[in-house]
Amino acid sequence: MRKPQREYQFKTISLGFLYKVVGTGKTSCARVIANQAGVPLVYLPLESIMSKYYGESERLLGKVFVHANEFPEGAIVFLDEVDSFAVSRSREMHEATRRILSVILRQIDGFEQDKKVVVIAATNRKQDLDPALMSRFDSMITFGLPDNHDRQKIAAQFAKHLTESELVEFATATEGMSGRDIRDICQQAERHWASKVIRGQAPKDGDQVILPPIQVYIESAKTRANTLLSIADQKTEKSNRNQTQPQLAFS
Incomplete structure (x- = not known):
């Protein structure tokens, strides 16, 4: 208030x-x-x-x-x-x-x-x-990660055309991700779809271009998950390397 x-x-x-x-x-x-x-x-x-x-x-x-x-x-x-x-x-x-x-x-x-x-x-x-x-x-x-329900609400702000069942599927695919991750996933999916529209590869409903289907968002989420996993692995490897690095002694 x-x-x-x-x-x-x-x-x-x-x-x-x-x-x-x-x-x-x-x-x-x-x-x-x-x-x-x-x-x-x-x-x-x-x-x-x-x-x-x-x-x-x-x-x-x-x-x-x-x-x-x-x-x-x-x-x-x-x-x-x-x-x-x-x-x-x-x-x-x-x-x-x-x-x-x-x-x-x-x-x-x-x-x-x-x-x-x-x-x-x-x-x-x-x-x-x-x-x-x-x-x-x-x-x-402490700000924690959004839960399943919150991820659905965040996704609905960026992908307003998705149905309730599609939002549930999207939330499941983005488990463990932050609100920023979800925003970036939606933006990346829509850029990818816009590229297909420009090249004439996106399906149409008469003269109307169809909005990005849920599968485009899911693929974008998978790409994001792989990127986050790769970053985490690099950090772990760097941390382990620093811990095992021998200390030089000078006499």
């Missing part, structure tokens, strides 16, 4: 959207929250603040919070892929990254703002985040 905007003023809330699978809707959720709260969403990816000049990245990050705090009703600052610049300090960390993390911690604490900014952070690698950062979040939400 939408709350009055005044309830979002003078209160700093830090929400951490933490999940293990990409493509499960963190950015969309941040947009919905900002829309329901009636405040601007300040999207902050890593590349927007990184600079080769000493101290420039921290200055840019600080300016983001300053400007966000100047909105009359406050704002939501969305730190996308926060693990890129807020990894645990127990690991080897570049000095610039350490300074950026310090700025984030101060801003979340509210030492340099008058508490009109809500901070939302998103990560796919919760285990890599700095414990000091984690402790500052009021709420942590």
Whole structure:
């Protein structure tokens, strides 16, 4: 439910959207929250603040919070892929990254703002985040993969012509996939079908071109599944190779 905007003023809330699978809707959720709260969403990816000049990245990050705090009703600052610049300090960390993390911690604490900014952070690698950062979040939400029913609903948004029974078949073929995967599958299937239409290879119903049949989507889902499996195998192989690599000793 939408709350009055005044309830979002003078209160700093830090929400951490933490999940293990990409493509499960963190950015969309941040947009919905900002829309329901009636405040601007300040999207902050890593590349927007990184600079080769000493101290420039921290200055840019600080300016983001300053400007966000100047909105009359406050704002939501969305730190996308926060693990890129807020990894645990127990690991080897570049000095610039350490300074950026310090700025984030101060801003979340509210030492340099008058508490009109809500901070939302998103990560796919919760285990890599700095414990000091984690402790500052009021709420942590895990985004899991969609179940069979949710996959049907997502598919229905992109392939509106499919029947209910076809959506069930589609959902079964996309088990273990994210919402982004389903979107990409539908788009790839429709591009493939459009190519056939252009070449005159798609069947017609009189003068009307038939929309992509369910089998086109199923084939696209199989291709996507094979791609995801190949990527997973490559990651496993790389991880195993790193673990078995001998350590060089120097005397």
